[in-house]
Amino acid sequence: MATDSWALAVDEQEAAVKSMTNLQIKEEKVRADTNGIIKTSTTAEKTDEEEKEDRAAQSLLNKLIRSNLVDNTNQVEVLQRDPNSPLYSVKSFEELRLKPQLLQGVYAMGFNRPSKIQENALPMMLAEPPQNLIAQSQSGTGKTAAFVLAMLSRVEPADRYPQCLCLSPTYELALQTGKVIEQMGKFYPELKLAYAVRGNKLERGQKISEQIVIGTPGTVLDWCSKLKFIDPKKIKVFVLDEADVMIATQGHQDQSIRIQRMLPRNCQMLLFSATFEDSVWKFAQKVVPEPNIIKLKREEETLDTIKQYYVLCSSRDEKFQALCNLYGAITIAQAMIFCHTRKTASWLAAELSKEGHQVALLSGEMMVEQRAAVIERFREGKEKVLVTTNVCARGIDVEQVSVVINFDLPVDKDGNPDNETYLHRIGRTGRFGKRGLAVNMVDSKHSMNILNRIQEHFNKKIERLDTDDLDEIEKIAN
Numbered sequence: 356m357a358t359d360s361w362a363l364a365v366d367e368q369e370a371a372v373k374s375m376t377n378l379q380i381k382e383e384k385v386r387a388d389t390n391g392i393i394k395t396s397t398t399a400e401k402t403d404e405e406e407k408e409d410r411a412a413q414s415l416l417n418k419l420i421r422s423n424l425v426d427n428t429n430q431v432e433v434l435q436r437d438p439n440s441p442l443y444s445v446k447s448f449e450e451l452r453l454k455p456q457l458l459q460g461v462y463a464m465g466f467n468r469p470s471k472i473q474e475n476a477l478p479m480m481l482a483e484p485p486q487n488l489i490a491q492s493q494s495g496t497g498k499t500a501a502f503v504l505a506m507l508s509r510v511e512p513a514d515r516y517p518q519c520l521c522l523s524p525t526y527e528l529a530l531q532t533g534k535v536i537e538q539m540g541k542f543y544p545e546l547k548l549a550y551a552v553r554g555n556k557l558e559r560g561q562k563i564s565e566q567i568v569i570g571t572p573g574t575v576l577d578w579c580s581k582l583k584f585i586d587p588k589k590i591k592v593f594v595l596d597e598a599d600v601m602i603a604t605q606g607h608q609d610q611s612i613r614i615q616r617m618l619p620r621n622c623q624m625l626l627f628s629a630t631f632e633d634s635v636w637k638f639a640q641k642v643v644p645e646p647n648i649i650k651l652k653r654e655e656e657t658l659d660t661i662k663q664y665y666v667l668c669s670s671r672d673e674k675f676q677a678l679c680n681l682y683g684a685i686t687i688a689q690a691m692i693f694c695h696t697r698k699t700a701s702w703l704a705a706e707l708s709k710e711g712h713q714v715a716l717l718s719g720e721m722m723v724e725q726r727a728a729v730i731e732r733f734r735e736g737k738e739k740v741l742v743t744t745n746v747c748a749r750g751i752d753v754e755q756v757s758v759v760i761n762f763d764l765p766v767d768k769d770g771n772p773d774n775e776t777y778l779h780r781i782g783r784t785g786r787f788g789k790r791g792l793a794v795n796m797v798d799s800k801h802s803m804n805i806l807n808r809i810q811e812h813f814n815k816k817i818e819r820l821d822t823d824d825l826d827e828i829e830k831i832a833n
């Protein structure tokens with residue numbers, strides 16, 4: 356697939372999408388800025404709409420910063436449509452009897468063996484006759500690679516019409532999946548890919564010849580029905596990626612269902628999601644008839660290996676002073692500092708820089724690509740302190756960080772303790788079960804109350820720390 360024309364087409368499409376993406380991001384930024392002004396005087400409350408945008412941005416961010424498989428040692432739950440049929444699991448890619456070009460593509464990507472979820476998902480997806488699948492596992496566990504492999508094994512490159520259709524929640528996410536197809540399908544020169552995304556305008560009456568189409572539900576629906584660029588009756592594999600992000604967007608659920616209804620009965624339907632709340636499950640059942648189901652549990656985070664403290668302060672400046680005392684007394688390799696609002700985060704980052712710290716700021720105004728670059732630099736150790744807001748850092752794992760400072764305690768939009776976020780910020784999974792240190796800054800009766808409720812929730816004592824007392828600080832470092 357590495358032909359020049361293919362690459363050129365992708366470049367052109369990408370450029371078109373990019374300019375559109377930038378536009379959209381600018382619009383978001385304007386909206387976000389306006390909200391920011393309102394928020395600083397109230398709380399950093401998010402509207403549902405912003406929340407939804409966050410999910411897609413989060414997902415993209417995770418893809419951009421990930422270079423490796425998140426290996427999960429937890430149990431895989433498999434529910435077969437026909438419980439009497441034998442359950443296959445593979446430990447090598449050879450066992451799958453892939454076409455040689457495809458196996459070559461897999462190895463060229465540096466994959467040596469299937470990931471945990473792929474061990475079970477791949478034999479099901481590649482079975483004859485094709486079987487439907489609903490699969491859930493956390494981001495980075497190999498879902499995309501799995502369904503790309505399924506699409507590439509079913510596609511007939513000599514047939515010049517769309518045979519595989521993949522829905523993504525946003526065009527940026529569609530592009531990311533496209534890149535995986537491009538890499539894995541590298542040894543299929545005749546295989547082509549089309550992006551059904553807004554802004555990719557084709558001439559009316561045209562039929563597309565690309566064998567794989569990736570796009571967002573609205574455009575794909577138009578291409579299948581109104582514009583008839585795609586004949587849905589010829590689709591052999593239908594993939595619905597990031598179902599949880601998908602249904603968070605107004606209209607995407609209905610559009611996806613309408614597309615699914617146009618497909619032939621024997622079309623293989625595959626749905627993937629990082630989370631599996633009720634709404635996702637209901638949607639999944641609507642679009643994937645008679646499914647096999649695979650779930651991979653997330654590794655549980657625990658506070659067991661974390662030393663937790665709180666520092667009592669009376670103002671933002673005092674909190675900053677306490678932070679400086681901490682830094683003055685102990686050697687902190689790398690720390691993440693969480694603030695409630697963007698305003699506080701930028702203020703704190705500026706103050707810390709003035710004190711001579713190498714600080715990176717992760718903020719909501721930044722484009723996703725910029726955020727990814729900041730995280731990358733921090734991961735590489737180029738910056739020692741990462742100051743961020745809760746929303747920006749949600750779901751991002753920076754495993755090497757052993758010190759976490761809650762400059763503001765995490766609260767939800769109603770002002771109640773956000774225990775889940777607290778756990779995710781400072782908790783450690785079994786695998787990364789290194790010792791950690793968490794320091795919470797408390798500056799009002801209200802935040803003390805939040806802290807108490809967090810203690811109660813986890814049934815773990817958070818000790819008081821006096822940052823004016825050097826001996827005491829030194830003790831915590833040991």
Ligand SMILES: Nc1ncnc2c1ncn2[C@@H]1O[C@H](COP(=O)(O)OP(=O)(O)OP(=O)(O)O)[C@@H](O)[C@H]1O
Nearest residue numbers: 422423424466468469470494495496497498499500
């Ligand atoms: N079998 C494998 N061996 C080694 N690396 C793999 C394997 N499968 C996937 N990867 C790599 O692991 C990373 C995560 O894989 P992938 O993107 O498929 O996960 P995902 O579950 O789809 O994540 P997301 O939900 O964020 O899309 C990628 O960098 C991918 O190239």
